Amino acid sequence: MSLLYTKQLTRAYGGVIAVSDVDFSVEKNSISGLIGPNGAGKTTLFNNVTGMDIPTSGSVHFNDKDITGVPAFKISRLGIARTFQNIRLFKEMSVLENVMIGRHFKSGRSMISGRTVNALTSYMKMKSEEKDVYDKAREWLDFFGLDEARNEAAKNLPYGNQRELEIARAMATEPELLFLDEPAAGMNPQETDHLMSTIRRIRDLGVTVLLIEHDMKLVMNICEHITVLNYGKKIAEGNPSEIQKNPLVIEAYLGKED
Amino acid sequence: MGSISEVFQHLLNGLTLGGIYALIALGYTMVYGILKFINFAHGEILMVGAYVGMFAFDFLRGDMPYGPLMLVVFFIAMIIAMIISAVLGMAIEKIAYKPLRKATRLAPLLSAIGVSFILSNLAAYIWGTKSRKFDYPFDNTAYNIGGVAITPHQILILVVSMILMIGLKLYIDKTRMGKAMRATSLDQDVAALMGIDVNKVISLTFAIGSGLAATAGILVALDFKVYPTMGAMAGLKAFVAAVVGGIGNITGAMVGGILLGLLETFGVAVLGIPQGLKDTIAFGILIIILLVKPEGLLGKAEREKV
Incomplete structure (x- = not known):
């Protein structure tokens, strides 16, 4: 069952379409990956799902509840948490x-406590x-x-x-669902290994993990399901071996062979 | 400069003046800490607080004689003024600042100046420009303690400002809501992701700052009367105090306020700066601080983030 899914999610900034018509889902209790070249719209997608940004169109569903446009603090209380690319x-x-x-x-x-008589x-x-x-x-x-x-x-x-x-x-x-935005960025190989085991331990607690990552070793190692974005569009999804063989993905990363 | 008792006299006068500056400065600094903008309508909220306090006090006391009961009535009037100012502060934020939160940083600043004009002109329209007397809730004859004259009004200022400042500090350091305020001032987005209702925190910040301003307004008005533009100079001075202490820093506002009060008093008494030029002390200090330590005494130098 999908813990989270989006329907034709689109986020445009003026004429720039950062995320375009993305149908995307995360299975309960999985470790999933969201990859794509720089500027593919990965962080924008995170922002739109966690309430930090509001989609231009389309919808976001968490536990089968429509959470499109719900403010971040409420989404947090519903059970979605995240980290940031640049540590905050x-x-x-x-x-x-x-x-x-x-x-x-x-x-x-109510945050204004102590109102009790x-x-x-x-x-x-x-x-x-x-x-x-x-x-x-x-x-x-x-x-x-x-x-x-x-x-x-x-x-x-x-x-x-x-x-x-x-x-x-x-x-x-x-949280029920944890978003990690480039958790291994800037880490050395030992730190990355440690991180991988930490992510697995988190999943073993029953928490679903979705991560954005450029470290392909980490992604291919721990993700069961991967979604690939390029220029704001979903170009592929599947398990690591499927993704590695997908010509569209190879093209997105390495460019087209002439 | 004369005897020891004279020094204590100036110290006392400086501390009472500084206590008032500090109360007002807290409102500027708390709002700045969270929204990174100067609420230039803060002085006018103080003015409205003074009017409300005066009307409430006059209404409640009737022709009561001086005594403990009158003090109780005075504090009730003060609380009413705090509550109404708090509501006013929150309303101003909702109407004039919140819609501009994503606009350029200059927009809410201009909006604040607009609100400040509206409030002082509205006050002049409704209540007239004539200044009104806010009667002391006690016989304000000074006590003489070892050659130092201390008035009940000064005692009132010292006690009220101390209690409010200590209370605020404890509230911010110890309570859940205080933690929410600190988190929000450090990083609004992340605070929201922690489940903190940032809008509520902002409203509360305005409410607290405005309540403190109302109290300060009443304390000032006992000596200097109530009139529509009373908030302008008090507000500007307290703004200086907040900047001197390090804008955004709660302890800094307290230190800055008290320091400013002391410097003004000693500047006139010791350096012989003419009374009429007293106000130049504050702004002179502002210039010096901005040149020498622009982040303020307790502020941290902020590096431009990339």
Whole structure:
């Protein structure tokens, strides 16, 4: 069953059509890949599915619910999380705080808390909730092997750890579907290997993973299903061996043979 | 310069003035922190807060004598003014700034200046240009403590501004909503992806900033009366305080406000700057800060992102 699918999704900026008529789907509990040359519209597609951008036409469905044009914070609460190509941590905050924020707003209950008449019970509730958020954040840090660095400012972590922290923060929102935008960018081979095993462990938790990646070794290794975009259009989809043999894909990446 | 008691006197006067600047500066800095723009209508929100506080106080107290009950009534009037200003601040944001969020950075700034003119002219139209007296809720005879004269009004300013500043700091550092505000000021898109309702955070920021401005407006009005353009100079000075402290930085606004109050007071008292030129101190400091440390005392130099 498709956890997420788009119907004729189009996003145009003035005359430039970044994503054009894309029908695209992600199977539940899979690791899927979205690839294509630079400027193919991959990140635009991510943005339009996560509510950071609104499609010009077409629709997005998550768990069979139409989420087209739903604001990002609601989509997050529905269970979609993402990371960014250029890491976007809360740099000034500690590692722990970054993950706690991911957890804090999950519940979606009214953010203006403490309106309860009985200030004491609402204070106690806040305290126990705070504790719960803290414990859960520590668990996620542990999962990513970042617990020791929890009091560091996020910006002081080594590059590879910053990437993993961003994934940890996304996971703390307890998503059903996790989008990773070029998670291996800038990583050395050891870091990439570590990342691959982390992604598999995330999938084993029952989370569906969709990633954009240029590192073909990583993509072909861990993705069960791959979609290829070029100039905003879907040109191919299938399993890694099908994609590797697809002449349209080869042409998109290597150019046409004369 | 004279005796020790004289120094303490200036210190006290500077701190009370600075406390008021700090309360106003917080509104500028909080809004800047989240939306990266200067809400030039902030001074006018202060003015409306002062009017509302004055009307509420006059209405509620009747011909009550000085006493604890009158103080209670005064604080009720203050809370009413805070609430109405908060609603006004949120409404201004929704009507005049929100539609321009994706426009060029200059657009909301111009819109803010427009709102500021509308509010002060509307106030002049409705309430007249004559300044009105905001009566003290107590007998404002100064106490003499070791040669330092301290008025109940000064005590009121110190207590109220301290409580509000400490409360705000705790709120921002400790509560869930405070965390949402910090996250939103660091990265709006990502904050939204964490499930934070950014629009709500922005509304709340305007509400808090406007509530603080209303309080400051009332505290100022007790000494300097209520009139439609009262917010202009107070607003500009507090803006300077926010920039001096490092715009966008909450602690910076507090430090900047208090520092500005002290410098103005000591500038007149010690350096002998004529009273009539007092306002030049603030703007002189602004120029110096912009030349020497443009990010402000507690601000961080921001590198242009690529």
